[in-house]
Amino acid sequence: MLIEFTVTNFRSIRAPQTLSLVASKALKKGGLENNAFEAGVSEDGLPRLLRSAVVYGPNAAGKSTLVGALSFMRKWVNTSAQKAQVGEVIKDVQPFRLSANSRKQDSEFEIHFIEEGIRYQYGFSLNSERITSEWLIAYPLGKPQRWFERAFNPTAQKDEYKFSTSLIGGKKLHNDRASLTIGNALYLSVAVQKGNEQLRPVFYWFQKRLRIVSAMDDIGSGFTQRMCENPEEKKHVLEFMSSAGISFHDIAIEKREFSTDDLPSDMPDAVKDEILKDLNGKTRREAKFLHKDVDTGDLVEFEKGDESDGTLSLFSFAGPWLDVLKNNYVLVVDEIDTSLHPLVVHHLVRLLNSHKGRAQLIFTTHDTTLLSQRILRPDQIWFVEKDKGNSTHLYSLADFSPRENEAIEKGYLNGRYGAIPFLSKLDFYG
16 A cells, blocks of 8 residues: 655656645545545554545646656666666666756655555665665554665765664675675665565565556556456456446457467568567467347457447456456556546546555546546645746645535636646737
């Protein structure tokens, strides 16, 4: 479960910006109590957490930068131990470029989350050359334990570590693992790779629990198709599609070996040969959608090309979405409305907010109709906008203390909460 995420000096974000999924205690109850849930840990005083959050803002205001920051953190935790090479430049990390001071500063990422009943606070700072700091605080008994801390000493030109006695294995073992951690790799990733089971839940949260989709178009149908090979899972997919207003009588999955016929006819032979080297002998799945003939009741088979783009998008999304609900994942989707109808997005958010588990959804969108449906609480609605220095600021609708029956969509479009594009009149042919 995600509690909050903070990013500093990354792309359009200059000052620290925090996205929080902590439910506000100040909000009056208005029928949306199920939009938050108990964290389920023994730690006293931990507030309820939100099931979903949406981020609004004009184009180029920083919505995708926020998602990109989460994605970068996840990627670096997952891959730095295996892929980082000594002296290799850390790609994709980019400080705020419109300030000479910020260009010299490190980018920083910190995240608070719960995994296996324990709250963790993990973060690191870095530049294009190396990790400059890294830390992990755990709350296994409800009180903070700083399990490890790493800081680069520029004078000595080396990393300095501090390890807690709460870490199993003793300081010598952890110092030995630290000595194997190169400057552009994370200690967390290296320690888990070397067999540290105590830190594995932290690594697992990034590797498995956090799911990020940079755009709906990135979702392929392969996952849903594999689900449909299991009769029980296929039943759930059919129910999901039906609940969103798209009904099939059945879905059949055709499996066959990959062949040259699957490649475009105008593709150069040399390119085909290279592709076939990788795909030779591998299985290709293709979904067939079965509808009932309204006159005879016979089944009519539809190919993917016979279905609408919206239907195919929802089908592709069905498997990952059901997987998120089943396994209580944290799903982050940038521009969820690019391939899904607004009413489908409303339906998905309602489904999640009424779900009994602890799955969470964070998404960006331009669809303001969601604001008028009483689906989300004010603390679930976030905005991004840029200041005069062109840096991104993130803030919540709850900061405005809206009235219980306030017309949120109208207020947003009228500029009450900011985060709308500034449009000027142009006369192209005057």
